[in-house]
Amino acid sequence: MSIPAKAILMYHSVTGKTPAVPGSFPVSLARFRHQIESLLQRGWRNAPLSRLRDPVDGPTFYITSDDGTVDWSRNVLPWCEQRGIYTHTAVVTGPWEPSPRYPLAHLIQVVLVSRSRESLRMLAEEINGRLSVPQRNYVARVYRYEKDPVRRTIKGGCNLILSEHEAKRLLQPLSERELEMLAGRFENPAYYKRFSFAEVGAHTVSHRTLDRHTERYVEEEIAPCLHHLRREGLTPSPYFTNPMQPAPGAAVEDLTTFLRRMGFSGTLTCGGEWDQHSFVIPRIDAQQIERHLGLEEYPE
Numbered sequence: 126m127s128i129p130a131k132a133i134l135m136y137h138s139v140t141g142k143t144p145a146v147p148g149s150f151p152v153s154l155a156r157f158r159h160q161i162e163s164l165l166q167r168g169w170r171n172a173p174l175s176r177l178r179d180p181v182d183g184p185t186f187y188i189t190s191d192d193g194t195v196d197w198s199r200n201v202l203p204w205c206e207q208r209g210i211y212t213h214t215a216v217v218t219g220p221w222e223p224s225p226r227y228p229l230a231h232l233i234q235v236v237l238v239s240r241s242r243e244s245l246r247m248l249a250e251e252i253n254g255r256l257s258v259p260q261r262n263y264v265a266r267v268y269r270y271e272k273d274p275v276r277r278t279i280k281g282g283c284n285l286i287l288s289e290h291e292a293k294r295l296l297q298p299l300s301e302r303e304l305e306m307l308a309g310r311f312e313n314p315a316y317y318k319r320f321s322f323a324e325v326g327a328h329t330v331s332h333r334t335l336d337r338h339t340e341r342y343v344e345e346e347i348a349p350c351l352h353h354l355r356r357e358g359l360t361p362s363p364y365f366t367n368p369m370q371p372a373p374g375a376a377v378e379d380l381t382t383f384l385r386r387m388g389f390s391g392t393l394t395c396g397g398e399w400d401q402h403s404f405v406i407p408r409i410d411a412q413q414i415e416r417h418l419g420l421e422e423y424p425e
């Protein structure tokens with residue numbers, strides 16, 4: 126196995142003393158520690174993502190996490206700070222607005238864990254009725270890991286095909302409990318300021334999928350996210366983290382010209398190893414780190 130000079134690790138929820146937010150697919154803090162400690166023992170170094178483009182002396186890893194949920198921030202950031210390990214958290218700022226805007230993906234996660242099988246089945250039927258055959262096929266392809274067709278239709282239809290407005294309308298009304306679950310899952314801005322090894326970066330306002338209206342997407346989702354981070358006294362890194370798979374007909378690369386102009390150094394995305402040069406930067410999923418980097422498997 127060839128070891129890349131730079132490996133960018135991608136986490137979402139990490140469960141520990143602060144339990145994982147419901148509906149997420151977390152790794153445990155114990156496994157996170159196993160991964161990081163194994164890399165350090167094997168001579169890997171850790172560096173801040175903001176210096177990703179700097180030359181390195183040897184294999185170097187960068188820790189990134191998306192969405193800024195409380196399980197990640199409360200379990201991982203203190204542990205990393207104690208050891209002088211850098212992390213980069215991609216933050217959505219919609220939940221910080223006076224009338225909070227929650228990411229659709231999280232709203233879906235909450236709905237999927239809180240509602241009865243029967244009401245989910247009816248919801249999926251309603252969504253399916255609005256999709257064309259090619260759209261259904263697209264959903265099946267992107268969400269092939271999701272074996273349950275009810276969950277696949279709800280996630281794929283809402284995240285990829287329907288407009289945010291339409292999807293949210295179908296999922297509402299939310300129960301009191303669902304609203305509480307949403308409000309409790311996002312870290313507040315002040316918390317990040319306690320740490321000197323925790324970097325933050327822009328991850329859009331509402332977490333909506335990139336569509337073909339690239340310029341509007343930049344104006345509505347990326348620029349205000351940066352602005353909000355700065356207003357809270359945080360310093361966003363020059364790396365934008367793209368949320369979700371783009372809608373049909375759009376590609377992450379569409380953003381490159383705009384982002385370069387705004388001073389960004391790259392777009393983080395998912396799905397594998399980075400070629401060490403490109404503006405669009407694939408990352409290694411938390412579940413794949415051992416396999417990709419030749420570490421001992423961690424039994425979970």
Ligand SMILES: [Zn+2]
Pocket residue numbers: 191192328332367368369
């Ligand atoms: Zn995200």
